[in-house]
């Protein structure tokens with residue numbers, strides 16, 4: 001993400017700790033490696049704190065983390081804002097009854113599953129992941145939370161911000177139902 005003049009000073013340090021690996025895992029992919037951010041306790045804590053400051057007074061009752069890297073950032077945010085943590089898992093990992101959502105990736109396709117009983121109508125959910133590339137994964141996660149509401153789903157999508165490389169950050173409001181937002185924007189180049 002390009003720097004802007006009123007950007008929080010912690011963001012530059014966070015961005016500098018994300019290693020960019022060209023051509024991994026395939027030619028043409030600029031892989032954003034957050035494992036180097038995790039090696040710096042201050043930058044890692046600042047990342048969590050930024051999300052907590054942003055979402056602590058938003059009446060969020062569910063933090064939904066996307067496997068696998070959303071499991072690193074989601075639980076500390078959930079604990080700090082007093083929300084439950086719901087894992088959105090890759091296929092055939094959850095033992096209970098699940099909703100499924102298939103989606104396309106920058107390199108391939110995949111599926112996410114969520115336990116049906118983990119979220120109730122009327123809850124506010126924050127979807128957490130480390131990174132948005134095409135936006136397919138975060139869209140699938142929001143659709144998964146929306147599956148609770150079957151045919152009665154009424155969705156507004158609001159463009160929050162467009163990044164320098166054209167990624168659109170979308171806030172999705174599901175009327176009178178679960179409201180989703182997401183929290184990957186600090187990890188985007």
Ligand SMILES: O=P(O)(O)OC[C@H]1O[C@H](OP(=O)(O)OP(=O)(O)O)[C@H](O)[C@@H]1O
Nearest residue numbers: 067068069106131132133134135136137
């Ligand atoms: O915006 P998108 O194009 O959908 O891509 C972003 C997703 O890709 C990565 O996960 P990946 O599927 O590689 O799985 P992993 O976290 O298990 O490595 C990343 O952690 C996001 O979940």
Ligand SMILES: Nc1ncnc2[nH]cnc12
Nearest residue numbers: 030031032033106131133
């Ligand atoms: N460019 C990227 N860097 C890290 N993880 C990714 N997942 C999909 N695209 C990615």
